[in-house]
Amino acid sequence: MMERTFSMNNVNQNDRIRRERNRLKKAAYLRFITGVRQLSTIHRWKNVFVAIYLLVAAFAWAYRGKLLVGLDSAFSLLPILTIAVDWLVALFLLLGLLCLISTIGTPLKAKVFQDRLIRAGFTNHSHEPPLLLAKYKHPKNPKLTIWEFDENETSLSIWENKKDNIKGALIDTIINMKQSKNGRRIILCTVSPRSMLPPLLRWQDKYLSKESFELVLGESLIGRETVNLAKIPHILLGGSSGSGKSILLKLLLMQCVEMGAEVYIADFKGGVDFSAAWHKKCRMCFDESDLLDLLTSLTDELQRRKAAFREAECANIDEYNTATNTHLKRIIFACDEIAEILDKTGLSKERKELISQIESHLSVIARQGRAFGIHLIIATQRPSADILSGQIRSNIDFRICGRADNVLSQIILDSTEAAEQIPKDAQGRFITNTGLIFQSYLFDDNEVFSSGSRAIGG
Numbered sequence: 016m017m018e019r020t021f022s023m024n025n026v027n028q029n030d031r032i033r034r035e036r037n038r039l040k041k042a043a044y045l046r047f048i049t050g051v052r053q054l055s056t057i058h059r060w061k062n063v064f065v066a067i068y069l070l071v072a073a074f075a076w077a078y079r080g081k082l083l084v085g086l087d088s089a090f091s092l093l094p095i096l097t098i099a100v101d102w103l104v105a106l107f108l109l110l111g112l113l114c115l116i117s118t119i120g121t122p123l124k125a126k127v128f129q130d131r132l133i134r135a136g137f138t139n140h141s142h143e144p145p146l147l148l149a150k151y152k153h154p155k156n157p158k159l160t161i162w163e164f165d166e167n168e169t170s171l172s173i174w175e176n177k178k179d180n181i182k183g184a185l186i187d188t189i190i191n192m193k194q195s196k197n198g199r200r201i202i203l204c205t206v207s208p209r210s211m212l213p214p215l216l217r218w219q220d221k222y223l224s225k226e227s228f229e230l231v232l233g234e235s236l237i238g239r240e241t242v243n244l245a246k247i248p249h250i251l252l253g254g255s256s257g258s259g260k261s262i263l264l265k266l267l268l269m270q271c272v273e274m275g276a277e278v279y280i281a282d283f284k285g286g287v288d289f290s291a292a293w294h295k296k297c298r299m300c301f302d303e304s305d306l307l308d309l310l311t312s313l314t315d316e317l318q319r320r321k322a323a324f325r326e327a328e329c330a331n332i333d334e335y336n337t338a339t340n341t342h343l344k345r346i347i348f349a350c351d352e353i354a355e356i357l358d359k360t361g362l363s364k365e366r367k368e369l370i371s372q373i374e375s376h377l378s379v380i381a382r383q384g385r386a387f388g389i390h391l392i393i394a395t396q397r398p399s400a401d402i403l404s405g406q407i408r409s410n411i412d413f414r415i416c417g418r419a420d421n422v423l424s425q426i427i428l429d430s431t432e433a434a435e436q437i438p439k440d441a442q443g444r445f446i447t448n449t450g451l452i453f454q455s456y457l458f459d460d461n462e463v464f465s466s467g468s469r470a471i472g473g
């Protein structure tokens with residue numbers, strides 16, 4: 016029995032030694048490869064070290080004969096010794112170069128971060144932490160740090176699920192996580208929690224994007240945050256009262272008008288949210304039957320466009336406009352509080368029926384609007400899952416949430432990130448469903464519309 020236990024222990028021990036040896040071999044190989052990458056792309060200036068080394072190596076090679084001084088007389092008859100010394104020096108210098116490149120491929124404190132990852136419980140099935148291959152400042156934004164890890168036989172989804180453990184180990188906020196093209200590295204972009212977004216950023220006309228229907232929202236730590244309606248057709252905006260949704264919604268709608276879209280706004284608060292200037296630029300809608308008529312005409316338009324695009328063999332509005340030399344406008348339907356419209360609690364049967372029809376039109380636009388240039392930008396602060404039907408929500412790819420409680424954050428983003436990451440007193444601070452936090456531009460519609468210098472729309 017004891018003998019069996021002893022031999023089992025031996026097998027385990029051997030297995031562990033073999034695994035450790037393989038791990039070290041892999042680490043040495045990865046360090047060398049990373050060193051070469053650092054020299055060729057990331058940190059070209061480190062070639063200075065290689066240049067100095069090569070100079071010293073050339074000097075050592077030139078004077079290698081001196082190594083034999085003193086031995087000359089005794090071994091002068093042995094030319095083989097000279098050849099051996101040549102080989103040894105060459106080997107030594109080559110090894111030195113390999114070590115230098117591997118050292119360049121080893122980030123400072125790599126071991127410290129790996130130990131922290133072990134303590135945070137982020138290891139693979141063999142309890143090994145990922146190897147930190149490179150750590151450097153983002154070339155365009157020094158506030159950001161890029162970390163490159165080997166994928167460590169761990170899929171990107173597991174990295175994403177363990178984001179909090181990793182964040183704790185790196186003591187940085189993770190902004191972005193992706194896999195390298197060859198799939199062998201996981202690349203994280205992080206920012207120090209000390210780097211702060213400013214609490215107030217004012218909108219300036221020069222921020223208006225030159226790219227068609229690219230709407231500007233604000234600034235994140237990695238730059239200007241935008242969404243292109245040609246690629247991501249609908250937007251869902253959430254946040255508790257006073258979080259800054261209405262101002263952000265107006266900022267987006269102002270840009271849509273500016274870019275020549277037809278904008279329709281459902282405002283069931285009696286026109287108080289949108290001043291008279293908006294009424295001139297956009298088609299307003301103040302009650303349910305008016306809204307049903309409007310949405311019916313929009314879905315009819317969608318069907319008309321569908322038939323026309325099919326006939327012209329065009330896949331989307333941009334292709335159609337180019338191919339037929341027409342100028343079909345993009346259409347935006349916006350609503351500041353969708354729950355005001357879709358909440359059926361306590362309503363009569365007829366009104367419930369009316370709301371169901373409104374909802375079904377919104378679903379059609381959410382599902383099919385993309386290609387035909389008909390978009391939804393809707394906002395809500397009401398944390399109730401049954402108000403926004405799954406059909407509408409699941410077809411809205413771009414979702415942003417300001418400060419919110421867990422329930423609202425979950426409804427908008429499918430996670431509690433807004434509740435956790437947006438401070439309770441923040442205004443105009445939002446997080447996207449991809450986890451990016453940004454400060455929206457503060458936009459004063461009174462100023463914009465009253466200024467004669469700027470004519471919104473046509």
Ligand SMILES: Nc1ncnc2c1ncn2[C@@H]1O[C@H](COP(=O)(O)OP(=O)(O)OP(=O)(O)O)[C@@H](O)[C@H]1O
Nearest residue numbers: 215255256257258259260261262442443455456457
């Ligand atoms: N981007 C911003 N930067 C700084 N402050 C902002 C920003 N957006 C809004 N605020 C401030 O927050 C206040 C509330 O904004 P807003 O009316 O848009 O909130 P809301 O979420 O729509 O609230 P409600 O749903 O109650 O209307 C504004 O009066 C403004 O002072």
